[in-house]
Amino acid sequence: xxxxxxxxxxxxxxxxxxxxxxxxxxxxxxxxxxxxxxxxxxxxxxxxxxxxxxxxxxxxxxxxxxxxxxxxxxxxxxxxxxxxxxxxxxxxxxxxxxxxxxxxxxxxxxxxx
Amino acid sequence: xxxxxxxxxxxxxxxxxxxxxxxxxxxxxxxxxxxxxxxxxxxxxxxxxxxxxxxxxxxxxxxxxxxxxxxxxxxxxxxxxxxxxxxxxxxxxxxxxxxxxxxxxxxxxxxxx
Numbered sequence: 001x002x003x004x005x006x007x008x009x010x011x012x013x014x015x016x017x018x019x020x021x022x023x024x025x026x027x028x029x030x031x032x033x034x035x036x037x038x039x040x041x042x043x044x045x046x047x048x049x050x051x052x053x054x055x056x057x058x059x060x061x062x063x064x065x066x067x068x069x070x071x072x073x074x075x076x077x078x079x080x081x082x083x084x085x086x087x088x089x090x091x092x093x094x095x096x097x098x099x100x101x102x103x104x105x106x107x108x109x110x111x112x113x
Numbered sequence: 114x115x116x117x118x119x120x121x122x123x124x125x126x127x128x129x130x131x132x133x134x135x136x137x138x139x140x141x142x143x144x145x146x147x148x149x150x151x152x153x154x155x156x157x158x159x160x161x162x163x164x165x166x167x168x169x170x171x172x173x174x175x176x177x178x179x180x181x182x183x184x185x186x187x188x189x190x191x192x193x194x195x196x197x198x199x200x201x202x203x204x205x206x207x208x209x210x211x212x213x214x215x216x217x218x219x220x221x222x223x224x225x226x
Binding site: 008032034041042043044045046049051088100101103104105106 | 146155
């Protein structure tokens with residue numbers, strides 16, 4: 001089982017709709033969770049971080065964390081064509097020896113005008 | 114401007130010819146790391162450094178070397194590149210805290226023929 005699993009997509013949504021991106025993880029010791037956005041040929045950019053169970057909202061983005069079920073999700077409201085990108089889920093467990101972020105393979109989001 | 118600078122942006126080389134990809138950050142970050150990104154495999158950590166003269170292996174260190182003689186620089190060295198090292202490489206840095214944002218360089222697309 002992969003440490004971080006994401007559906008590769010593409011996830012296609014119409015402009016103005018809500019895009020829902022999901023991520024599951026295997027290590028129950030994971031402490032911090034992140035969503036990065038990566039445009040084609042560009043470097044990843046942090047858009048959300050979440051550390052405790054529940055929802056965290058920032059503008060059109062909402063991150064949701066459920067540690068009991070080991071999943072984290074990202075909702076994008078009022079999706080825009082400029083949101084079309086690959087979204088990477090990442091987590092960390094800095095209590096471990098490797099002190100690293102573990103990334104999922106990403107979900108490709110396509111917002112149709 | 115706060116940034117992580119990688120060079121070169123594109124590199125084509127031949128098997129066995131030693132090469133170095135440079136990485137420099139101007140944010141006084143303690144932590145620096147190298148990742149490679151391959152289709153279907155996501156971002157995988159090669160090496161990381163917690164501070165000057167402190168480096169450690171990530172998930173895929175074979176065939177790579179790093180050094181951290183100065184806080185701002187973290188070069189990636191391929192002593193004898195092979196075609197399976199053809200990939201997109203990212204350098205990243207952050208402050209030492211567990212929830213600190215990871216800043217990425219713009220990437221180096223390496224092709225080994």
